[in-house]
Amino acid sequence: MNDPGDLTDPTPVRVVLAKLGLDGHDRGLKVVARMLRDGGMEVVYLGLRQTTDTIIDAVEQEDADVVGISMLNAGHLTLGPRMVEALADAGLDVPVVIGGIVPDEDRPAMAAAGVAGVLGPGASADEVVACVRAAADTRG
Amino acid sequence: MDDQDHRFRTLSGIPVDPVYGDGPLPGEFPYTRGVHADMYRSRLWTMRMFAGFGTATDTNARFRELLAAGGNGLSTAFDMPTLMGRDSDHDWALGEVGRAGVAVDTVEDMTDLFAGIDLGAVSTSMTINGPAPILLAMYVVVAEEGGVARGQLGGTLQNDILKEYQAQKEYIFPPRPSVRLVTDTMAFTTAEMPRWNPVSISGYHIREAGSTAVQELAFTLANGFAYVEAAVAAGLDVDDFAPRLSFFFNSHNDFFEEVGKFRAARRIWARWMRDRYGATDERSLKLRFHTQTAGVSLTAQQPEVNIARVAIQALAGVLGGTQSLHTDSFDEALALPSEEAVRVALRTQQVIAHETGVVNTADPLGGSAYVEWMTDEVERRAEEVFAHLEDLGEGSLLEGVYAGIDSGWFAGEIADAAYRYEREVNAGERIVVGVNEFTEGDDPESRRLLRIGQDTEDLQRKRLATVKQARDEAAVAATLARVSADAAQPTTNLMPALLDAVRARATVGEVVDTLEAEFGTWVERAVI
Amino acid sequence: MTSSPPSASQAGDRSASQPEGRSRDRSVSELVAAARGGERRATARLLTLVERGGPLADEVAERAWTVLGGGAGATDGNRAHVIGLTGPPGAGKSTLVAAWTTRLVEQGHRPAVLAVDPSSPLTGGAILGDRVRMAEATAAGVFIRSMATRGHAGGLALAVPGMVRVLDLAGFDPVIVETVGVGQVEVDVASAADTVLVVVTPGMGDAVQANKAGLLEVADLFAVNKSDRPDAADTRRDLELMLDLSDLTGHGRTGAGTGPRSRPSIISTVATTGVGVDDLATATDAHMAALMADGALAGRREDRWRAEVRSHLDHLLLDASRRAVAGPVAGSLPESGSPAAVARSMLGQMAEQLLADPTGGLPDGPTGQGGAAAEGDR
Known part of the structure; x- marks a missing residue:
């Protein structure tokens, strides 16, 4: 840090945040974006109606540390692993955090598929920031 | 008469009058206390439950069951690709065909959807916005091909595009051409479909996106005024179309705030319609609305607690004077509702209607110091929003709403409110039972998830291919060319061209693409 | 088939599927070469390095300047x-x-x-x-x-x-x-x-x-x-x-x-x-x-280049002065005196230190990326 009076992180975590699928409910995504901003992170917000391809373009060009995706009910089992796989296929070593309703019984399957973190609807700001930071740390 | 007497007594036998208090009574301007003099004594609200899933044939079977059970109103939910104006074989549609509603690609699907149903005798509500005029055209074509004249058709099209830019985000074209589509349908139905409600102005989605009660009310009424201004500018007379406008509100947890919101809504609408827009027909002044309980208030934790929330929210809707009501199912935070949960939700309305006695007198809360204050306060705060929008629009609410959409003002206000709420819950300043307090007793094991198969999507794609194979391609091209030409003429009503195109079996996606080429696509300004 | 060691092909597959996963470990010259070859990931990484500042940013700037060639007003x-x-x-x-x-x-x-x-x-x-x-x-x-x-x-x-x-x-x-x-x-x-x-x-x-x-x-x-x-x-x-x-x-x-x-x-x-x-x-x-x-x-x-040099110089001086207040010069900070006078006397001491050790006294935080500053050091 070059300025002793400057308390901000000189190398903030950069997160690409997106919603997969057609559904337009972005309340949760927007709340999470603000929580991460207030946690000192830089959020590259892609918004609604993204595909794995558009997310990968963004991750690559933005040199992102973490991908956060949000999805409608019941999409996590297919879309979460699909995102992880697509990133791996593109040769991008970037962890994926998923937001949405994920039943506890599905969590082991998500972890096995390589999803770095899962955030449910009741997650607090601290939990959200900690989860994304932990995911970023796995990247080294 | 004996029956009447029996009905309007308390549980202990005390007779109850139709109304109490003085001053403007229910049924009198400005209708704060209700749009009818005796409210639910003469007619209960409509208990409307929303349905739609899978292919048109699946939903048709459900419709027929409902009609056989004595219903006469159908309410249609479309799947995401249809809501976004895309065909089932579009890339975006992958995994979404028939999931959240019924898939409609061509008029043939609409024919299947209403097969064996007398469209002259039922009332159909269609929850669709971006491509609404296309779906309306399909409904008219199905009726006419089945021998029912368009003038006999009764129903409601949601067709409220402004709130899509503000909250639900199911828009296709930019705001101005989209509003032109709304006024085209208003002009068309006013002239040719006198029993049809062309717009249901909806605050529900604004609230679900995280707004406050005041924002829900103010944004929704502002949108209503915007449509009125747009229709008048398009040459319609206010009293010709205003009686056919209806509203759709959310009912959330804060009981008295909700009641105040409903009462203020009626008063504001009546005053503005009379004083600002010069409406003289009493029906133009009366705000009629549908209510749905707040989906966003339902919790995944201890889902059975949601039954209590829904009951209280439904009661607020009834005490606020709603004309129809949908109660959410307690398991909706987890998945699509189960049959058992849907039944409990409907029973909740029946308990309110038949056991609580709240229907015995009109506006039973009227005159309560707190309720009257709350009504005034909500109205005052809504007026502040109107003043801001009027400022933005330099005197025009329509232009103010456009400006607020363009700059992302609405989305920003809603996102601020949603974030404030989350922070309060986070900080424990606001208790959500079972989530941040009283959390013991939750059983995650009992939460199940409905998993939906892929069959519908394959079936629907085959169906679309078959219809395309059988149609006259030259006719499709010619009718789409007319859609394009008419779209380029801002003063031409698009409905006749849309009717021709869907009659020739042009798909929803083809018509949308044609319009998109002329109108452009809307991408929101990111306000996060 | 059974006799061939499976590990070799597996390792090969893995490295082939993730060649850029290690882009963080590549040297600046490797990244520059890859970026010039059209690899977007390498370009993105170089952008990150420049944005963060520091010695690596200087190295990127140096290489970019050489690669692009020409003078200030090219x-x-x-x-x-x-x-x-x-x-x-x-x-x-x-x-x-x-x-x-x-x-x-x-x-x-x-x-x-x-x-x-x-x-x-x-x-x-x-x-x-x-x-x-x-x-x-x-x-x-x-x-x-x-x-x-x-x-x-x-x-x-x-x-x-x-x-x-x-x-x-x-x-x-x-x-x-x-x-x-x-x-x-x-x-x-x-x-x-x-x-x-x-x-x-x-x-x-x-x-x-x-x-x-x-x-x-x-x-x-x-x-x-x-x-x-x-x-x-x-x-x-x-x-x-x-x-x-x-x-x-x-x-x-x-x-x-x-x-x-x-x-x-x-x-x-x-x-x-x-x-x-x-x-x-x-x-x-x-x-x-x-x-x-x-x-x-x-x-x-040329104007832009000059402005950039000036930004870097401002930054270096600002950094040096911050370090001076927090570091070695601070030890000799007078107990009192008008702030302006104290600053003026410190400027003299800073100048001496910079002359004695033009690079070592510089910050390890973001420094210059401009060719001019770098050239001046050599």
Whole structure:
């Protein structure tokens, strides 16, 4: 840090945040974006109606540390692993955090598929920031 | 008469009058206390439950069951690709065909959807916005091909595009051409479909996106005024179309705030319609609305607690004077509702209607110091929003709403409110039972998830291919060319061209693409 | 088959599928070579290094300077056309850039966009939303990088020219720098370009706002976006009037040290439908051609280079003074005295220390990326 009076992180975590699928409910995504901003992170917000391809373009060009995706009910089992796989296929070593309703019984399957973190609807700001930071740390 | 007497007594036998208090009574301007003099004594609200899933044939079977059970109103939910104006074989549609509603690609699907149903005798509500005029055209074509004249058709099209830019985000074209589509349908139905409600102005989605009660009310009424201004500018007379406008509100947890919101809504609408827009027909002044309980208030934790929330929210809707009501199912935070949960939700309305006695007198809360204050306060705060929008629009609410959409003002206000709420819950300043307090007793094991198969999507794609194979391609091209030409003429009503195109079996996606080429696509300004 | 060791092929597959997963471990020269070979990931990584500052940023700057070649005012065909784009919030800048760069790709160009948004002064975090409106451009292959202003204003003036140079060496042309024209820093950053485009919209007093924000003085071109609005003609007229006025007073369109500017042309656009986007491309090309024809380009680029050197020098001095107050010189800080006098006496001591150890005394935080500063050290 070059300025002793400057308390901000000189190398903030950069997160690409997106919603997969057609559904337009972005309340949760927007709340999470603000929580991460207030946690000192830089959020590259892609918004609604993204595909794995558009997310990968963004991750690559933005040199992102973490991908956060949000999805409608019941999409996590297919879309979460699909995102992880697509990133791996593109040769991008970037962890994926998923937001949405994920039943506890599905969590082991998500972890096995390589999803770095899962955030449910009741997650607090601290939990959200900690989860994304932990995911970023796995990247080294 | 004996029956009447029996009905309007308390549980202990005390007779109850139709109304109490003085001053403007229910049924009198400005209708704060209700749009009818005796409210639910003469007619209960409509208990409307929303349905739609899978292919048109699946939903048709459900419709027929409902009609056989004595219903006469159908309410249609479309799947995401249809809501976004895309065909089932579009890339975006992958995994979404028939999931959240019924898939409609061509008029043939609409024919299947209403097969064996007398469209002259039922009332159909269609929850669709971006491509609404296309779906309306399909409904008219199905009726006419089945021998029912368009003038006999009764129903409601949601067709409220402004709130899509503000909250639900199911828009296709930019705001101005989209509003032109709304006024085209208003002009068309006013002239040719006198029993049809062309717009249901909806605050529900604004609230679900995280707004406050005041924002829900103010944004929704502002949108209503915007449509009125747009229709008048398009040459319609206010009293010709205003009686056919209806509203759709959310009912959330804060009981008295909700009641105040409903009462203020009626008063504001009546005053503005009379004083600002010069409406003289009493029906133009009366705000009629549908209510749905707040989906966003339902919790995944201890889902059975949601039954209590829904009951209280439904009661607020009834005490606020709603004309129809949908109660959410307690398991909706987890998945699509189960049959058992849907039944409990409907029973909740029946308990309110038949056991609580709240229907015995009109506006039973009227005159309560707190309720009257709350009504005034909500109205005052809504007026502040109107003043801001009027400022933005330099005197025009329509232009103010456009400006607020363009700059992302609405989305920003809603996102601020949603974030404030989350922070309060986070900080424990606001208790959500079972989530941040009283959390013991939750059983995650009992939460199940409905998993939906892929069959519908394959079936629907085959169906679309078959219809395309059988149609006259030259006719499709010619009718789409007319859609394009008419779209380029801002003063031409698009409905006749849309009717021709869907009659020739042009798909929803083809018509949308044609319009998109002329109108452009809307991408929101990111306000996060 | 059974006798061949499976591990070799597995390892091979793994490394083949993730060759760039280790892009963080590659050296600057490897990254530069890969970026020049068209690898977007390497370009992205270099941008990150420059943005963070520090010794690696210096190394990238050094290499970029060597690779691009030429002097401070180089105008040969190897350098990208740098376009600054700014305007009030809500003018539709991102949408316009998306439509415009998509068209450029169709015409065979390789545009890149650097989109700058403010950081939160409280937390240092930021929400960068420009990509939302640029999906079409991303799909077409436009390289888009979002960046936050981060901590202090000076950092932006250091980082942006360095990042532009990385995009240039990676073969992107034109390079468009987009900022919200509200703060002086943002306006300055967008103005440090070959061509400065200011975007306004009808109806919201944008023309007047643009004038107040000093955008009129830096503009080479105006785009009146959303010009399908009924009041677009009024906005055009407002702009023309204000330009007339600044012509009359002779006070105006000469940005600090950037030489005289000719009267900007005004293009009408509708970003959402693509109307006027071709005109915009033609006008920016014409502006560049004119700069080259009358030799003004070299002057502009030299001015920019000088400004960049000055930014670096300011930064180095600022850093040195901070270190001085916190470090060795502080030990000899007088107990009292007028702050101005104390500072003046410290300046002397700092100068001695810098002379004694010109590099060692420098910060390990962000330092210069400019060729000049680096050259001065050698």
